[in-house]
Amino acid sequence: MNRDRGVFEKHLHLFGQGKIFQTCPYFNRLRIVFDMEIVVLRYGHRKKRDDRASMHVALVARALGAQRIIYCGQKDSELEERVKKVTNEWGGNFTIEYFEDWTGFVKSFDGSFVHLTMYGNPVQNKLEEIKTQKKIIVLVGSQKVPGEAYELADYNISVTNQPHSEIAALAVFLDRLQDSKELELNFGGKKTIIPSSMGKKVKVCK
Numbered sequence: 001m002n003r004d005r006g007v008f009e010k011h012l013h014l015f016g017q018g019k020i021f022q023t024c025p026y027f028n029r030l031r032i033v034f035d036m037e038i039v040v041l042r043y044g045h046r047k048k049r050d051d052r053a054s055m056h057v058a059l060v061a062r063a064l065g066a067q068r069i070i071y072c073g074q075k076d077s078e079l080e081e082r083v084k085k086v087t088n089e090w091g092g093n094f095t096i097e098y099f100e101d102w103t104g105f106v107k108s109f110d111g112s113f114v115h116l117t118m119y120g121n122p123v124q125n126k127l128e129e130i131k132t133q134k135k136i137i138v139l140v141g142s143q144k145v146p147g148e149a150y151e152l153a154d155y156n157i158s159v160t161n162q163p164h165s166e167i168a169a170l171a172v173f174l175d176r177l178q179d180s181k182e183l184e185l186n187f188g189g190k191k192t193i194i195p196s197s198m199g200k201k202v203k204v205c206k
């Protein structure tokens with residue numbers, strides 16, 4: 001392992017705390033990738049019906065480098081508890097929060113607003129521009145997304161112009177946005193998986 005890489009891995013868990021660049025001078029060349037606040041906005045959550053899908057949106061957001069998820073629609077304390085439990089066990093500082101007024105949140109956000117929609121511009125054509133942003137909200141729908149989202153969006157972005165899934169669209173978008181560097185994140189959790197080619201190895205810290 002070369003020196004930069006060692007420092008990179010040692011400090012990666014600080015990313016979620018926003019401290020990575022203050023503590024580690026070796027990160028300058030990665031600044032473009034990681035010095036971005038990513039907030040996922042889950043639009044129109046419906047309790048029960050979107051139970052699993054919204055949880056999966058949150059899991060993907062957390063695992064692939066977003067710092068928080070906010071959601072609107074029906075408030076769902078069970079969803080919030082399940083997301084908090086994952087962060088508590090598996091580490092990082094990922095948070096979930098309910099906002100009834102999602103347009104208010106978007107309008108007061110001092111960053112860019114990306115709306116993932118099959119009708120938008122192909123992600124591959126807009127990525128370099130989006131990568132220059134310091135803060136972004138990424139909206140994914142569940143029930144039909146209102147026209148207001150298309151109008152408010154700085155970027156209406158498609159991940160192919162075919163209908164598929166908000167979970168898949170979010171995963172591809174986050175990975176492309178961060179050039180797969182988020183795959184190296186170390187969450188520093190109570191539970192850590194020791195990758196192995198056979199079976200399940202989990203290190204549990206009390």
Ligand SMILES: C[S@@+](CC[C@H](N)C(=O)[O-])C[C@H]1O[C@@H](n2cnc3c(N)ncnc32)[C@H](O)[C@@H]1O
Nearest residue numbers: 116117118140141158159160162164165166169
């Ligand atoms: C499963 S879709 C559509 C839901 C359906 N209209 C309904 O009424 O239940 C939900 C979300 O997935 C995302 N999505 C689906 N296909 C997409 C694509 N090709 N590109 C980007 N996002 C996509 C969008 O964010 C969309 O709002």
